[in-house]
Amino acid sequence: SEVKKIAVIAGDGIGPEVVGEAIKVLKKTEELFGYKFELEHGLFGGIAIDEKGTPLPQETLDICKNADAVLLGAVGGPKWDNNSKELRPETGLLGIRKALGLFSNIRPAVVFDCLKDASTLKPEVLEGTDLIVVRELTGGIYFGEKFRREGAQGEEAVDTCVYNVTEVERIVRQAFEIAGTRSKRLASVDKANVLETSRLWRETVNRIAPEYPDIELEHVLVDNCAMQLLRRPSSFDVIVTENMFGDILSDEAAMLTGSIGMLSSASLGEGSFGLYEPVHGSAPDIAGQGIANPIATVLSVALMFKLTFGYQEAGDVIERAVKQVLDAGHRTGDIAVDKSKAIGTTAMGDLIVAAM
Amino acid sequence: SEVKKIAVIAGDGIGPEVVGEAIKVLKKTEELFGYKFELEHGLFGGIAIDEKGTPLPQETLDICKNADAVLLGAVGGPKWDNNSKELRPETGLLGIRKALGLFSNIRPAVVFDCLKDASTLKPEVLEGTDLIVVRELTGGIYFGEKFRREGAQGEEAVDTCVYNVTEVERIVRQAFEIAGTRSKRLASVDKANVLETSRLWRETVNRIAPEYPDIELEHVLVDNCAMQLLRRPSSFDVIVTENMFGDILSDEAAMLTGSIGMLSSASLGEGSFGLYEPVHGSAPDIAGQGIANPIATVLSVALMFKLTFGYQEAGDVIERAVKQVLDAGHRTGDIAVDKSKAIGTTAMGDLIVAAM
């Protein structure tokens, strides 16, 4: 079949380790399904700051733009936390989202059987929780004008939150589409009782809703959503919201599943291009020890197969292999009940590949 | 003793019912401690829209300004949800905060023994949770300029988030002071890796911190805080944050205790003046049925005694009376395990008064 180009950005901390295992899984699908992948590696985040003096080198951006999809490990770490804005890994993250037009962040929050007890929520509350947060990723207060100025009361800082109808429409449509492939329920989250951008958001959602008559729509205020996620997580199917609210709510949703170390995510633009990464961070405290859990990154490959390449079957094979390895009782340290029996990053990757 | 003036704003839904019981408690303290309270009632919220054509009539504002403290029931309801902005209860709420200079919202999140099991969190996770969210209440994106404009991509909406150093200083100082009376731990929540207002916030916190060398300070990013509240709620003591983040996090924190129907709150300005209200809403679905739980409002009176009047002992008496009634097994419907044994609003108020 056709050669697919994947930009591989290992990043910082445990990034290179978990990405290494995901690549083994990729290679295995070449063998099993006859796919051809061309991998191009790029520097990004802290390591790019160290080696190139910028978190997002032009060269890396070019590799990404030239690829069909991007696989990202993780970026950041205490080493760069006190850098000036231009020399921080997060700045690279915001830059790559904007430069690649990744306006939609898809964050599934599901409960893994083997991690049922890892949640701080009661099992009966969590039962059946399987939701997706669709977060707008290139607009809002993240990208609006920011500045300092001298005011009557001393120095002032300003952030601007801007949304135009087109930006809202495209993310909302995508969320309706996703809901259509699932339980057909969409919760649109805003703060329409206070914010003008939220009022535009809600109007737009209401205008588009009739195009999707089979989707049950509810509007939820962001403060109420933060509560209802705790109260009735299993009642949500797809949640769509703007950038800042999505940042907060997608992390809350991920944490309540107890499975945060296992969750994958996709950032999508127009067309099939996408950037895939685990939800967990760079975990500098355990980096380089060979003990990180590669599953979230492996599952990000499965998501890439399904959403970007349309390799549904191979995606299923990867997901089933992960499940099989977990069902057989294999665990990395982060998810092991008996830590003394925990296996390392490479061992976990090998087991998944073997199970494929 | 000196006469204290209290502005009483019953508001909408169950507001009048729960405020009625709180007034009985107030009166009882006149008898027990020789206090003198002068109550002046004002229209506010939906009922003010209906009767005066505005959610916050000047007359009500004058009553509040002329008082030592304000007791608020609850405002809002579906009846006014589709009104234009100027005719919505929330607009009154934002207006009263600004007009009275209530820059600080104090939201304790504690677990009531009798409600331990009402939380969706596991009891062992919740164990020992007793935190206060200090939310900035008159700045940020709530009060910055908001408008629509025609952009290249169609209609645009804009919200502006502004903070000046003085605004940040006063709320942060107050949070340090509160932490000093408690477990001496302060978590300052921001999004300093993205927002300019958050960078100003963090700089200001760091500049003030040396004045409070006995307080252990941590900076927590808002997305991480939404997670850590779920992960380790009992590790927090005082959380201080800006308006929008505080709206979301204080509701999340309240809900995780399972005690949201029992929680009181204070909104404070300069000096001892304050507005006190239950955290729960106007609950239009059960309004007028005499079944609402008055405890959060009664406890708001206790908070008023302590924070505004310096009536520490009387505040303790109220809190102990509530505890005693609960320990004796009395419950309103919302907190009753056996709903058939639930008592009504008045009965609960009477029992608390009797226990004082």
Ligand SMILES: CC(C)[C@H](C(=O)O)[C@@H](O)C(=O)O
């Ligand atoms: C690192 C930070 C800028 C980023 C964000 O807020 O978008 C992160 O929290 C995320 O959710 O990917």
Ligand SMILES: CC(C)[C@H](C(=O)O)[C@@H](O)C(=O)O
């Ligand atoms: C009603 C709304 C404007 C208000 C707010 O967002 O401040 C409410 O959610 C609150 O927290 O008191």
